[in-house]
Each structure stands twice: as structure tokens, then as C-alpha cells.
Amino acid sequence: MSKHGTIRRYTLEIEKIRRGQFPSFQEIKNYLFDHGFEIGDRTIQRDIEQIRFEFGIEITYSKNKNGYFIDYENSINIESFFRFLEIVNTAELLTESLKESKDALKHISFDTGGGLKGIENLKPLLKAIKDSRKISFNHFNFHTNKTRKYSLKPYLLKEYQNRWYVVGLIGNLREFRTFGIDRIEDLEVKPETFKVDHKLNPIDMFEKTIGLVYSYNTLQNVILSFTPTQGKYIKTLPLHTS
Template sequence: MSRQGTIKRYTLIIERINRGLYPTLKEIETYLFDHGFEISKRTLQRNIEQIRDEFGIEIIYDQEKKGYFIDKENSIQFNSFLRFLEIANTAELITESIKDSKKTLEYISFDNDGILKGISNLKILLQAIKEQKVVTFTHYNFDQGNYKERKLYPYLLKEYLNRWYVIGLQEKDNTNFRTFGIDRISNLTLTTEVFVRNQELHPQSLFSSIIGVIYPEENIQEVVLKFTPFQGKYIKTLPLHHSQEILIDNDKELTIRLWIKINYELKQRLLMLIDQVEVLKPIALRDEMKQVLTKTLNNYN
């Protein structure tokens, strides 16, 4: 079967198990059959093993309940895997639609008008991560306004707001990860130098406590935000962070709590919604938003 068919099967398996109620192998098999996939029990078991081994999704069989469930706490890449399935299935849908009619692209509007600069580097960087090979490149620093030669032991690729970033170590025995936007990378070279990945380092966990890609050294804090009822509808359907908890939800406000590290991207998200949100906690962040608003108002005076 094609790779697209395999990805679609993976999606259906996750959908059925993620519903809860500990489905049996037979129930998952029936769900696949109802969606056009007739496969053997052995193939289904192999697919579950592949999802577990290739993507780190802990699909567990509960002996007591005699069914399967997903151990999300020990599946560090669960959200990334769901995003991967979403992108893959969307791409397949568009590809199939284009095959049916070349006019399909006339009916689709993408977020960016052009191709993201540096996107061609993704393949090389992904190969480097999989094969644990060192890469070298030239990187442009926005803050300092200069170019620097870099040597990186790559660990992870991350996407945020239609931009891709590579995360890795600059020294083999270091433990401090650095993040580089691939749109600012040039002269990328996949070297023959092989390194051993430190299994005690999990860069994915760095991003579990933040929004975006900038992870400060400060501790996780309680952030309480009050939204207008209208904006609250969007916040409920597309949460700001996985820790989001609803405190108040009525016709006057939506108040939520986040447990998160306060970084540049969080502040940017708040400023994008500045007339629709009020920061209640922490006081330091509330005061900072006040200062930004005062400065902005002065700009218009």
C-alpha cells in the first residue's frame, strides 16, 4: 500500500483509540473497515507497533479493560504526531484534488504568498538528525545584524507560525540547546562527522512549558488571562497552550489559567489580542503590558 494509505491508517487507528473506552483490536479493525481499509489482524498489530516504535506514541493494551489506550504522559511527541498526521492528510487531500482538476489551486489560499526561504534545508537537516551527523552553516543573527559560521549537533526540527527551526548543541558535551531559524541559514553542509545523541537530553520537553521557540531560564509561572466573550470562543477552540484551564466562562468573560514560562512569543500573542484580553496574573506581566500600551498610545499622540 502507498505511504499515503499507511498514514491514513495511522490516523484512523489514533482516532479510534483516542476516543477512549479502550477499544479492542476487533473494534479498531472494524473502524478501519468502515473507512475503506480491510486489513488482517496481524497487519493492524504491526501498524500499532510501528506507531509506537517510529513515532514514540505509547499505545498500551490494558489487560483489565481488555482494550487499548494511549499513554499521553509518556508519549512526548504525541501532539507533534497529531500535527504530522494533519499535515500529511491535508497534503494528500490537496494532491488528490489537483489530480481531479488542475483548477483546484484556484480555490485554495495559503497563508504565505511565497515559498518560505530556506525550506530546502529541511531535508538535509532531517537526514542529519536521523543519522546523527554534524552540520555546518552560516547563520544571520537579527539582533546583532551579522553572519556567523556555526557547527551544530542537531537534535530536533520545530515549526512555529509557518517558520521552521533547528535545535541542537554547538558543542558535543554541552547541554544547552540553541535554536536557529532555517530561513536565516545558508551554505548548509552535511558533514561525515557522526555524533552520539545524549539520551538524557530531550529537547521536545523544552517546548512543553512555552509558546513558540524562545525558552527562558525562569521558572514556570501561573498566568491568568481574561478575554472578551467573543474572543473567548476562539481561545476555547484553539487553546494558547496545552496547560490551558478555564476558570470562568459566561456571557461576560472567559478567564483562563496557564502554567507557562513567560517569553517573547507569549507577549506577542497577547499584544495581537490587546483589546480583547486583560492580564490578571502575574502582576509583573500585567505591568509590562500597561507600559507597552502607554508607549503605544504616546506614539499616536
Template sequence: MAGYKPLRRLEIIISILQQQPGISKALILDRLRNRYDNITSERTLERDFKALNDEFGIDVKYSKEVNGYSLDTENQERVQSLLKFIELIHIGELFKEGLDDFDLLKDKIELEDSSKFKGIAHLKDILLAIKKNRQIQFTHENYWKETEKEYIISPLLLKEYLNRWYVVGVPLGGDEIRTFGIDRMKNFKIGKVSKVKKKNYEKQLDQFVNIIGLNYTAHPKVEKITLKVYSKQIKYLSSLPLHHSQKIKIDEGAEYGLVTYHLIPNYEFEIEILKMNSMVEVLEPAWFRDRIKNMIASMLSNY
């Protein structure tokens, strides 16, 4: 499947299935036509279901009991990845149109600091290297150590986090994957054909599913984290989940609810909790509650 319009239709279909699991094919077509002004045939809808499964690994399941269709609940990570991809395409279409009248566009859209886009020119070459199974070579700056180092890696994956792009790969002579921010790269070039096989590193790459952000070595296993979150903050978590495993339980009119996650608790997750300030309390596990408590106490000692 290629093109903006088919992807936009897939986005709408996913939204319909999320809003009403078990919905019939006839009702999906009706929603597409009447709510989204998207006239689609039954045959096209069946091809869209097939495209979701074949091209994006998202299974649309049919239930005889309700005579309807639902998204496979085990596909949430893939669903979120596809929606993020389509979101980037939306932005690309917007700015493509803006090229016709840039002065008009810049007065209506305000972007954040352009430093976030530093290194983005390397994306195309990195993706090409991944497709062609080629090494890449670059100088990388370590902000924490304040050092620069030359690297040759076999790139396996491009990853976006907080509007910054990273390449995940295996350094020459190593057997563990590492993550490099492309905004800290210079002297970039594509190198020789790589002997690294991605299939040998799938187990390591799969760990990204269990985390927020980039660091999956901060804790040895996935934990169930339970938070007490006040109702106003829950609205924000509902609209923008921190992780695909997020589950919210709140009674109507209640002052607070319970939010659970199954993930590897890392620094990025801790920061997300701290960003919610007094609107959240860690309930369990006890060791993680104590960790957040100690972080807050350490912060307070600075004042």
C-alpha cells in the same frame, strides 16, 4: 511502517481512541469499516498498535475492566507530533496530485506569503546531516541585532513553529543548544563529522515539551497557568489547543470556562494570550496576571 495509506489509518485509529477511550477492538474495526470505508483485519489492527508504540512511542493500553483500548495520557506530545507529521504528508499528497494540473490547483488553493518557505531547500540537507552526525556551516542573520554571523553547529533537531522551520543544534565550542531559523540562512554547506553526542543534550531538548514555540529560558520552571476564557473562544481552543497540557473545564451553557496549562510561560505564550483580546483573563499565578496586565497597559500608552 512506510507509505501514505498506513499512516492515514494510524491517524484514524488515534482519532477513534481519542473520541472513545476504552473502545473494544471489534468496535474499532467496525468504525474503520463503516465510517471511514477502511476494511482492516484484526491482525492488521494489532500491527498498527505495535507500530504506534515501536515507531512513534505512542502506547495503546488495554484495560481488562472495560475490555477496551485507550491512548496513554502521558503520550499527548508524541500524539500531536505524529498528527502534525501526517498533516504535512496530507498536504504533500495534495500538491503531488496538483502537479498534473497546476493551473487548476492554483485557482482553488490560496497560499500565504511564499517568504515563509524561504530556506526550505535546506531541510533535506539538514536532516541528512543529523542522520549522518555531520556539522553544518552557514551565515545567519539576526533580525533583532541587524547583524550577520558565521556559524558551525552540530544539528540535533528540526523544529517547525508557525509554518517556519528551525534547526536546533550546538555551536562549535559551545555546550548549550541554540535555535536558528532556516529562512535566515545563506552560504549553507555540510561539514565535518561531529563529535557531539545527542544523548548529552537530551535534558535541554526535553524542555521544548514544556513550552509553546522556541524559548524555554524565559522562566526557570514550569508553572500552572489558569485562564478565564469566554465560551466562544473556548471552541477555538478545543479545536486547536495551544499546548498539549491544555485542560478545559466549562459547564454546559456557561458564559465562560477555566483553561489550565502546565508550561514555561514565555513570550510566545504571552502573545497567544494577547491574541485572544478581551475573550480571556489570566487568573493565576498573580505574578503572571500582573505581567499581562502591564503589557496591556504598555500597549494602551501607545494610543
């Protein structure tokens, strides 16, 4: 089976477990069958193991409930995983539609363009982050209208409003800098590695931030008010995970 088919199967399994209130193994299997996947028990067991190994998502069996659930406390970056599944499955569905009809694009309206610029840098940037290797690049600054060369210790790739950014540290500074990959040129992954400071976690930093501009000031509670109709939209597409 193709990688897309495997990811689609992962999505259905996660979907059933999230919504099924401790579904049994057979209920998960039946759900997959209803969506076109006729597979054996061993495949589902292997999927659960692979989801844990590849993505850090802990799917656990509850003896008290006689069913499976997602152990959120022991799972890693679970919201990023759900977003990943959303992106992959959307791409797969669109690809299938285009294969069925070349005119499919006539009936699809995308958001404003520009999100793909610099996308070729995603793979080397991700590898540099995983291997803790320094990078260098030229970056164009919208405020100064100038291009400057940087050397960076990359910690994180972040998506925001259909654009990608690399977050990291410069030199011995302990404050993270964010660079849009659409404005990065001449990217070079250095053979030189760096020691990751585990006391600094940009994911934690962005958990309390809307957008890309963050502050180390004291957090404040903000109460937003919406009409009942507006509230329905906000609930289905929150401004922030909080």
C-alpha cells in the same frame, strides 16, 4: 498500498482509539471499513506494532476495559506525532483534490508564504540530529543584517508558525541556540560526531515557552481571561499545550 494510504490508516486507527473510549479490535476494524479500508486482522495488528516501532506510540490492550488505549506515559513525543499526522493528511487531501480538478487552487487561500524557503535542508538536518553529527552553515541575522558562519551540534528541529528551526549547541556552551532554516545557506553535515548530553533536552525547554525565546528564570503562572466566544476559539486552537 502507498505510504500516504498507510499513514491515513494509522490516522484513523489513532483517531478511533483516542475518541472511542477503549474500542475493541472489531470496533477499530469496523471504523476502518466505514472509511474505505477493508483489511484483515493481521494488518491492524501489524499497524499497531509499526506505530510503536516507527513513532514510539504505545497502543495497549486493557483487559479491564476490554479495549485499546494510548499509553501516554510510555509514548514518545506524542504531540509531535499527532502534528505529523495532521500535516501528512492535510497534504494528501489537498493532493487528491488537485488531481480531481486543476481549478481546486482557486478555492483555497493559504496563509502568508515564505514557509517553504530552506525546506530542502530539513532532511539532512534531521539525519544529522539522528546520527549526532556536527553541521556547519552560513546564517543571516535579522538584527545585525549580517551573515555569519556557524558550527553547531544539532539537537532538534522545531516548527513554529509555519517556519522551521534547528536548535543546537555551539562549541562548549550549554545554552541552546535557534536558527531559522529559511536563513541557512551552504549547509554541510560533517563526518565528525558529538556526544549528546541527555541532561539537556530542548523539548523540555520549549514545553514552558510560547514561541522561540526562552528563559531560565523561575516560571510564573499566568491567568488569561477571554470572553465566552473567544474562549471557544482558544480551546480549539490553544496558545500553548499547557
